[in-house]
Amino acid sequence: MSSDKIKNDDVIKSIFDEGGLEKPSDSFTNSIINTIKTQSGDSVFVYKPVISRSAWLVIAFVGIALFAYLFFGFSPEGQGLDLYGFTLNFDTSKIKGILNKIAFSFEITPILKTSLIALTFFTFSNLIIFELRNRSFFK
Amino acid sequence: MNYREDNFYIKKVLKGNLPSYAILVEKHKSLVYTLALRISKNHEDAEEIGQDAFLKAYNSLNTFKQESKFTTWLYKIVYNTAVSRFRKKHIESFSMEDSPIQESIQGEHIDGLDIMHHKERKKIISEAISRLKEDEGVVMTLFYLSENNIKEIEEITGLTNSNIKILLHRGRKNLLFELKKILKEEIVDIL
Secondary structure: OHHOOOOOHHHHHHHHHHHOOOOOOHHHHHHHHHHHHHHHHHOOOOOOOOOHHHHHHHHHHHHHHHHHHHHHOOOOOOOOOOEOOOEEEEOOHHHHHHHHOOOOOOOHHHHHHHHHHHHHHHHHHHHHHHHHHHHHOOO | OOOOOHHHHHHHHOOOOHHHHHHHHHHHHHHHHHHHHHOOEEEEEEEEHHHHHHHHHHHHHHOOOOOOOOHHHHHHHHHHHHHHOOOOHHHHHOOOOOOOOOOOOOOOOHHHOOOOOOOHHHHHHHHHOOOOOOHHHHHHHHHHHOOHHHHHHHHOOOOOOHHHHHHHHHHHHHHHHHHHHHHHHHHHOOO
């Protein structure tokens, strides 16, 4: 930038600093605030999830812990769930015990076991997808 | 009044604190109003545009991503509000070719201004700025008064980098030309 241009720029800047700023009427701000009050009942819409992020994390942790316990927990009966050649060591005695204590005699069939695993997997895969979406990874 | 960073007030407003928005309005109202006035050339319209822009900004504050400065985002709303209102009247008539650059007075000193009283000087400067074309006035105000850089002005107005530079160049020349003209008129009036 040439020295003439810099000098000229300084002159313009000082001109604007001195006389460039205009002021609105005294009621300018009040008018805006009053309009906001009447139009929206005092608040900006802010999205707040019903279940907070920390609550989701706790739920996910509990779910994963339960899932891991069911998979890797000790099975005295040695029962396994046969899934396409893989045998999952699914400790049904603990669930049976809990359910029997609560209400009635309960038999966990292989179909129910598969359904429980599928439901758990579906729930947590969705939780993870929702969480990633909220963090804008997919946007 | 000593203001804090814009983000401080924005966070409070998003939590439902309306008085914080009043502080934000107070902080930025003069520049918003000035910007609106550069386009509307009319105090009543500028006041309406300014208020309208602040209402729009409030209603969409939760969409402000803080990727740019709050003022850049706000001035963009002001500019768009003003332009959409006055598009037919003024902005469409603007063309890069229609304004011959006034003879160069670069480097010349505006002696008349030095000897004037502050109030009188301000009035003359204000009058000279108001005589600038709308886009020149907006770009000059953003560049010299709000101290936005060219990239930010691009974001606010949607004009290209070269257009902004041309408008700044023309604006500088025309402002000095208008000042000299007004000063001559004043002297003629006195005589």
